[in-house]
Amino acid sequence: MRHAKLGGLELAGRFHFAVSRYSQQNLTQALHINELQPSDELYVRVDGFHMGIGGDDSWSRSVHDEFLLKQKQYRYRVTLK
Numbered sequence: 001m002r003h004a005k006l007g008g009l010e011l012a013g014r015f016h017f018a019v020s021r022y023s024q025q026n027l028t029q030a031l032h033i034n035e036l037q038p039s040d041e042l043y044v045r046v047d048g049f050h051m052g053i054g055g056d057d058s059w060s061r062s063v064h065d066e067f068l069l070k071q072k073q074y075r076y077r078v079t080l081k
Helices: 024-029
Strands: 001-007 009-013 016-020 042-047 079-080
Touching: 001 042
Parallel strands: none
Antiparallel strands: 001 009, 009 079, 016 042
16 A cells, blocks of 8 residues: 545555544454454554565464565655645
8 A cells, every 4th residue: 555545634644544433442352342442542553564474384383484574674654634
């Protein structure tokens, strides 16, 4: 994604993002979906990189080597307006 507009908020850059009515705290604490309490606010989560999810089988490494994020630090730029 290079550009996203959410109401009056604009995000620009190379990134992945998610928009939710649930806070990170609410998502972490809820054990079941019925415990999630939607907020009147929107939560925007911006991720610079995603690692592969794997799932080829149940007996070997879940993520192929070429899809692992191996660096200890990453840099990316996101502009908020």
